[in-house]
Amino acid sequence: MSATPPPPRRRKVTTEALRRMKAKGIKISALTAYDHQMAQVLDLAGIDVILVGDSVATVVQGRDSTVTVTMEHMLYHASIVSGAVARALVVGDLPFMSFQVNSDEALRNAGRMVQESGVEAVKVEGGEKVAPTVARIVDAGIPVMGHVGLTPQSIHKFGTYKVRATNPAEADEVLAGARALQDAGASAVVVEKVPAALGKRLADELEIPVIGIGAGPHCDGQILVSHDMLGLYSKFHPRFVRRYASLGDEMQRAFESYVADVKSGEFPTDDESY
Numbered sequence: 001m002s003a004t005p006p007p008p009r010r011r012k013v014t015t016e017a018l019r020r021m022k023a024k025g026i027k028i029s030a031l032t033a034y035d036h037q038m039a040q041v042l043d044l045a046g047i048d049v050i051l052v053g054d055s056v057a058t059v060v061q062g063r064d065s066t067v068t069v070t071m072e073h074m075l076y077h078a079s080i081v082s083g084a085v086a087r088a089l090v091v092g093d094l095p096f097m098s099f100q101v102n103s104d105e106a107l108r109n110a111g112r113m114v115q116e117s118g119v120e121a122v123k124v125e126g127g128e129k130v131a132p133t134v135a136r137i138v139d140a141g142i143p144v145m146g147h148v149g150l151t152p153q154s155i156h157k158f159g160t161y162k163v164r165a166t167n168p169a170e171a172d173e174v175l176a177g178a179r180a181l182q183d184a185g186a187s188a189v190v191v192e193k194v195p196a197a198l199g200k201r202l203a204d205e206l207e208i209p210v211i212g213i214g215a216g217p218h219c220d221g222q223i224l225v226s227h228d229m230l231g232l233y234s235k236f237h238p239r240f241v242r243r244y245a246s247l248g249d250e251m252q253r254a255f256e257s258y259v260a261d262v263k264s265g266e267f268p269t270d271d272e273s274y
Protein backbone atom coordinates (compact mmCIF):
# COMPACT_ATOMS: atom_id res chain seq x y z
CA MET A 1 0.00 0.00 0.00
CA SER A 2 1.54 3.29 -1.05
CA ALA A 3 1.38 6.16 1.40
CA THR A 4 -0.69 9.17 0.35
CA PRO A 5 1.76 11.91 -0.64
CA PRO A 6 1.56 15.05 1.48
CA PRO A 7 -0.25 18.00 -0.11
CA PRO A 8 2.02 20.31 -2.12
CA ARG A 9 3.64 22.76 0.27
CA ARG A 10 3.97 26.33 -0.93
CA ARG A 11 7.42 27.65 -0.10
CA LYS A 12 7.90 29.13 3.34
CA VAL A 13 8.31 32.91 3.24
CA THR A 14 11.62 34.02 4.75
CA THR A 15 13.23 37.43 5.10
CA GLU A 16 15.45 36.41 2.16
CA ALA A 17 12.29 35.71 0.12
CA LEU A 18 11.06 39.25 0.85
CA ARG A 19 14.35 40.64 -0.45
CA ARG A 20 14.00 38.56 -3.65
CA MET A 21 10.42 39.78 -4.09
CA LYS A 22 11.62 43.39 -3.97
CA ALA A 23 14.38 42.62 -6.48
CA LYS A 24 11.84 41.05 -8.87
CA GLY A 25 9.26 43.81 -8.38
CA ILE A 26 6.76 41.42 -6.75
CA LYS A 27 4.69 43.33 -4.19
CA ILE A 28 4.67 42.01 -0.62
CA SER A 29 1.29 41.50 1.08
CA ALA A 30 1.07 41.80 4.86
CA LEU A 31 -1.76 41.87 7.43
CA THR A 32 -2.07 41.50 11.20
CA ALA A 33 -3.32 38.58 13.31
CA TYR A 34 -3.71 38.11 17.04
CA ASP A 35 -5.25 34.63 17.20
CA HIS A 36 -4.97 31.15 15.72
CA GLN A 37 -8.08 31.24 13.54
CA MET A 38 -7.35 34.58 11.86
CA ALA A 39 -3.75 33.49 11.26
CA GLN A 40 -4.85 30.21 9.69
CA VAL A 41 -7.22 31.93 7.25
CA LEU A 42 -4.57 34.54 6.33
CA ASP A 43 -2.02 31.79 5.68
CA LEU A 44 -4.46 29.82 3.50
CA ALA A 45 -5.25 33.03 1.58
CA GLY A 46 -1.58 33.32 0.64
CA ILE A 47 -0.54 36.35 2.65
CA ASP A 48 3.26 36.82 2.68
CA VAL A 49 3.75 38.36 6.12
CA ILE A 50 1.63 38.08 9.28
CA LEU A 51 2.37 40.72 11.89
CA VAL A 52 1.32 40.07 15.46
CA GLY A 53 0.87 43.80 16.00
CA ASP A 54 0.70 45.72 19.23
CA SER A 55 -2.50 47.01 17.56
CA VAL A 56 -3.93 44.11 19.60
CA ALA A 57 -4.43 47.04 22.00
CA THR A 58 -7.16 48.68 19.92
CA VAL A 59 -8.88 45.75 18.24
CA VAL A 60 -8.74 43.10 20.98
CA GLN A 61 -8.21 45.00 24.22
CA GLY A 62 -10.39 48.05 23.45
CA ARG A 63 -7.66 50.60 24.23
CA ASP A 64 -7.14 53.92 22.44
CA SER A 65 -3.38 53.50 22.09
CA THR A 66 -0.77 50.75 22.02
CA VAL A 67 1.31 51.93 24.99
CA THR A 68 -0.46 49.67 27.51
CA VAL A 69 0.51 46.46 25.72
CA THR A 70 3.06 44.33 27.61
CA MET A 71 5.59 41.65 26.64
CA GLU A 72 3.32 39.08 28.32
CA HIS A 73 0.35 40.10 26.14
CA MET A 74 2.50 39.96 22.99
CA LEU A 75 4.03 36.58 23.87
CA TYR A 76 0.57 35.08 24.35
CA HIS A 77 -0.80 36.36 21.03
CA ALA A 78 2.41 35.66 19.11
CA SER A 79 2.50 32.05 20.32
CA ILE A 80 -1.10 31.27 19.30
CA VAL A 81 -0.53 32.89 15.89
CA SER A 82 2.79 31.11 15.24
CA GLY A 83 1.20 27.74 15.87
CA ALA A 84 -1.31 28.30 13.06
CA VAL A 85 1.01 29.37 10.24
CA ALA A 86 2.75 27.14 7.69
CA ARG A 87 3.83 29.52 4.92
CA ALA A 88 3.76 33.22 5.90
CA LEU A 89 6.63 34.96 7.67
CA VAL A 90 5.45 35.65 11.22
CA VAL A 91 6.69 38.89 12.80
CA GLY A 92 6.13 39.92 16.44
CA ASP A 93 5.85 43.62 17.38
CA LEU A 94 8.07 44.53 20.33
CA PRO A 95 5.77 46.50 22.64
CA PHE A 96 6.36 49.93 24.17
CA MET A 97 9.15 49.91 26.81
CA SER A 98 10.39 46.43 25.86
CA PHE A 99 13.25 47.82 23.74
CA GLN A 100 13.65 51.53 24.64
CA VAL A 101 15.41 51.31 28.03
CA ASN A 102 18.68 49.85 26.78
CA SER A 103 19.92 47.39 24.18
CA ASP A 104 20.47 44.61 26.77
CA GLU A 105 16.78 44.62 27.66
CA ALA A 106 15.86 44.94 24.00
CA LEU A 107 17.96 41.92 23.04
CA ARG A 108 16.54 39.89 25.92
CA ASN A 109 12.96 40.76 24.90
CA ALA A 110 13.59 40.11 21.20
CA GLY A 111 15.02 36.73 22.24
CA ARG A 112 11.98 35.97 24.38
CA MET A 113 9.67 36.85 21.49
CA VAL A 114 11.40 34.36 19.17
CA GLN A 115 12.13 31.66 21.75
CA GLU A 116 8.89 31.66 23.74
CA SER A 117 6.38 32.41 20.98
CA GLY A 118 7.92 30.97 17.81
CA VAL A 119 7.84 34.12 15.64
CA GLU A 120 10.61 34.43 13.06
CA ALA A 121 11.32 38.16 13.29
CA VAL A 122 10.59 41.13 15.53
CA LYS A 123 9.50 44.67 14.68
CA VAL A 124 10.64 47.83 16.47
CA GLU A 125 9.45 51.43 16.09
CA GLY A 126 11.96 54.22 15.51
CA GLY A 127 14.78 55.37 13.26
CA GLU A 128 18.35 56.41 14.01
CA LYS A 129 17.97 56.11 17.78
CA VAL A 130 17.04 52.42 17.71
CA ALA A 131 19.58 51.47 15.02
CA PRO A 132 22.30 50.34 17.51
CA THR A 133 19.71 48.17 19.26
CA VAL A 134 18.61 46.71 15.93
CA ALA A 135 22.25 45.86 15.15
CA ARG A 136 22.58 43.87 18.38
CA ILE A 137 19.33 41.95 17.79
CA VAL A 138 20.36 41.14 14.22
CA ASP A 139 23.84 40.07 15.43
CA ALA A 140 22.12 37.55 17.70
CA GLY A 141 20.49 35.99 14.63
CA ILE A 142 17.04 37.55 14.94
CA PRO A 143 15.68 39.29 11.83
CA VAL A 144 14.33 42.77 12.52
CA MET A 145 11.68 44.82 10.75
CA GLY A 146 11.87 48.58 11.35
CA HIS A 147 8.93 51.01 11.57
CA VAL A 148 9.26 54.71 10.71
CA GLY A 149 6.99 57.66 9.90
CA LEU A 150 3.97 57.56 12.23
CA THR A 151 5.15 55.50 15.21
CA PRO A 152 2.05 54.89 17.37
CA GLN A 153 4.01 54.06 20.55
CA SER A 154 4.99 57.77 20.63
CA ILE A 155 1.36 58.98 20.49
CA HIS A 156 1.62 60.85 23.78
CA LYS A 157 4.65 62.76 22.50
CA PHE A 158 2.92 63.84 19.27
CA GLY A 159 -0.67 63.98 20.51
CA THR A 160 -2.25 63.00 17.15
CA TYR A 161 -2.18 60.30 14.48
CA LYS A 162 -1.82 62.97 11.75
CA VAL A 163 0.21 62.38 8.59
CA ARG A 164 3.96 62.61 9.27
CA ALA A 165 6.94 64.03 7.38
CA THR A 166 5.03 66.58 5.32
CA ASN A 167 7.98 68.99 5.20
CA PRO A 168 11.40 68.32 3.61
CA ALA A 169 13.34 68.31 6.91
CA GLU A 170 11.06 65.66 8.43
CA ALA A 171 11.09 63.64 5.21
CA ASP A 172 14.90 63.64 5.25
CA GLU A 173 14.83 62.52 8.89
CA VAL A 174 12.53 59.59 8.06
CA LEU A 175 14.80 58.61 5.16
CA ALA A 176 17.92 58.88 7.34
CA GLY A 177 16.22 56.75 9.99
CA ALA A 178 15.28 54.06 7.50
CA ARG A 179 18.83 54.07 6.10
CA ALA A 180 20.25 53.68 9.61
CA LEU A 181 17.97 50.68 10.14
CA GLN A 182 19.13 49.17 6.85
CA ASP A 183 22.77 49.75 7.80
CA ALA A 184 22.10 48.09 11.17
CA GLY A 185 20.96 44.97 9.30
CA ALA A 186 17.16 45.32 9.35
CA SER A 187 15.44 42.97 6.88
CA ALA A 188 12.59 45.32 5.97
CA VAL A 189 10.97 48.52 7.15
CA VAL A 190 7.36 49.56 7.67
CA VAL A 191 6.59 53.19 6.87
CA GLU A 192 3.33 54.56 8.22
CA LYS A 193 1.16 57.53 7.19
CA VAL A 194 3.59 59.67 5.18
CA PRO A 195 3.14 61.32 1.75
CA ALA A 196 3.25 58.94 -1.22
CA ALA A 197 6.27 60.81 -2.60
CA LEU A 198 8.27 59.88 0.52
CA GLY A 199 7.06 56.26 0.29
CA LYS A 200 8.44 56.20 -3.27
CA ARG A 201 11.73 57.78 -2.24
CA LEU A 202 12.19 55.17 0.48
CA ALA A 203 11.37 52.27 -1.85
CA ASP A 204 13.71 53.64 -4.53
CA GLU A 205 16.63 54.47 -2.26
CA LEU A 206 16.61 51.49 0.12
CA GLU A 207 17.76 47.99 -0.77
CA ILE A 208 15.53 46.39 1.85
CA PRO A 209 11.77 46.05 1.24
CA VAL A 210 9.66 49.04 2.29
CA ILE A 211 6.19 48.03 3.47
CA GLY A 212 3.73 50.89 3.51
CA ILE A 213 0.62 51.64 5.54
CA GLY A 214 -0.80 54.92 4.32
CA ALA A 215 2.45 55.56 2.45
CA GLY A 216 1.20 55.38 -1.13
CA PRO A 217 1.36 52.89 -3.99
CA HIS A 218 5.10 52.90 -4.66
CA CYS A 219 6.16 50.92 -1.58
CA ASP A 220 7.47 47.37 -2.07
CA GLY A 221 4.52 46.01 -0.11
CA GLN A 222 1.45 47.01 1.89
CA ILE A 223 0.22 46.24 5.39
CA LEU A 224 -3.09 46.94 7.13
CA VAL A 225 -4.69 45.91 10.40
CA SER A 226 -6.89 42.92 9.45
CA HIS A 227 -9.78 44.05 11.66
CA ASP A 228 -9.81 47.43 9.85
CA MET A 229 -9.98 45.95 6.33
CA LEU A 230 -12.59 43.41 7.43
CA GLY A 231 -14.87 46.10 8.87
CA LEU A 232 -14.50 44.61 12.35
CA TYR A 233 -13.07 47.77 13.89
CA SER A 234 -14.37 51.25 13.17
CA LYS A 235 -13.11 53.54 15.92
CA PHE A 236 -10.32 54.83 13.63
CA HIS A 237 -11.07 55.32 9.95
CA PRO A 238 -7.98 56.76 8.31
CA ARG A 239 -8.33 56.99 4.54
CA PHE A 240 -5.52 54.47 4.04
CA VAL A 241 -7.89 51.69 5.17
CA ARG A 242 -9.79 50.02 2.34
CA ARG A 243 -12.74 47.97 3.60
CA TYR A 244 -12.92 44.56 1.95
CA ALA A 245 -15.86 43.33 4.06
CA SER A 246 -18.35 44.49 6.68
CA LEU A 247 -17.93 41.64 9.13
CA GLY A 248 -18.87 43.77 12.14
CA ASP A 249 -22.30 44.47 10.60
CA GLU A 250 -22.66 40.85 9.55
CA MET A 251 -21.84 39.62 13.06
CA GLN A 252 -24.37 42.00 14.56
CA ARG A 253 -27.07 40.77 12.14
CA ALA A 254 -26.30 37.17 13.07
CA PHE A 255 -26.40 37.90 16.81
CA GLU A 256 -29.69 39.81 16.42
CA SER A 257 -31.24 36.89 14.52
CA TYR A 258 -30.11 34.49 17.23
CA VAL A 259 -31.52 36.66 20.00
CA ALA A 260 -34.84 36.94 18.13
CA ASP A 261 -34.96 33.16 17.49
CA VAL A 262 -34.27 32.34 21.14
CA LYS A 263 -36.86 34.84 22.35
CA SER A 264 -39.52 33.55 19.93
CA GLY A 265 -38.74 29.88 20.58
CA GLU A 266 -37.86 29.35 16.89
CA PHE A 267 -34.45 28.06 18.03
CA PRO A 268 -33.87 25.22 18.65
CA THR A 269 -36.13 23.05 16.50
CA ASP A 270 -36.66 19.29 16.97
CA ASP A 271 -33.88 18.69 14.39
CA GLU A 272 -31.51 20.63 16.59
CA SER A 273 -32.53 18.65 19.69
CA TYR A 274 -31.97 15.06 20.99
Ligand SMILES: Nc1nc(=O)c2c([nH]1)NC[C@@H]1CN(c3ccc(C(=O)N[C@@H](CCC(=O)O)C(=O)O)cc3)CN21
Nearest residue numbers: 055058059066152160161162225228233236237238239
Ligand atom coordinates in the same frame (compact mmCIF):
# COMPACT_ATOMS: atom_id res chain seq x y z
N1 LIG B 1 -7.18 49.19 14.44
C1 LIG B 1 -6.00 49.79 14.32
N2 LIG B 1 -5.54 50.15 13.11
C2 LIG B 1 -4.34 50.75 12.97
O1 LIG B 1 -3.95 51.06 11.83
C3 LIG B 1 -3.56 50.98 14.13
C4 LIG B 1 -4.08 50.58 15.38
N3 LIG B 1 -5.30 50.00 15.45
N4 LIG B 1 -3.42 50.79 16.55
C5 LIG B 1 -2.05 51.25 16.48
C6 LIG B 1 -1.86 52.17 15.37
C7 LIG B 1 -2.59 53.48 15.46
N5 LIG B 1 -2.74 53.82 14.07
C8 LIG B 1 -3.46 54.87 13.55
C9 LIG B 1 -4.51 55.42 14.23
C10 LIG B 1 -5.24 56.45 13.69
C11 LIG B 1 -4.92 56.93 12.45
C12 LIG B 1 -5.69 58.03 11.85
O2 LIG B 1 -5.35 58.45 10.79
N6 LIG B 1 -6.79 58.49 12.52
C13 LIG B 1 -7.73 59.51 12.12
C14 LIG B 1 -7.37 60.87 12.75
C15 LIG B 1 -6.01 61.33 12.45
C16 LIG B 1 -5.74 62.77 12.95
O3 LIG B 1 -5.59 62.97 14.17
O4 LIG B 1 -5.66 63.63 12.09
C17 LIG B 1 -8.07 59.71 10.68
O5 LIG B 1 -9.25 59.94 10.40
O6 LIG B 1 -7.24 59.68 9.77
C18 LIG B 1 -3.85 56.38 11.76
C19 LIG B 1 -3.14 55.35 12.29
C20 LIG B 1 -2.22 52.77 13.24
N7 LIG B 1 -2.32 51.62 14.09
Ligand SMILES: CC(C)C(=O)C(=O)O
Nearest residue numbers: 032053054055093190
Ligand atom coordinates in the same frame (compact mmCIF):
# COMPACT_ATOMS: atom_id res chain seq x y z
C1 LIG C 1 -0.07 48.75 11.69
C2 LIG C 1 1.10 47.86 11.89
C3 LIG C 1 2.26 48.24 11.05
C4 LIG C 1 1.48 47.74 13.34
O1 LIG C 1 2.51 48.14 13.81
C5 LIG C 1 0.51 47.10 14.23
O2 LIG C 1 -0.50 46.52 13.75
O3 LIG C 1 0.73 47.11 15.45
Ligand SMILES: [Mg+2]
Nearest residue numbers: 053054055093
Ligand atom coordinates in the same frame (compact mmCIF):
# COMPACT_ATOMS: atom_id res chain seq x y z
MG1 LIG D 1 2.54 48.14 15.94
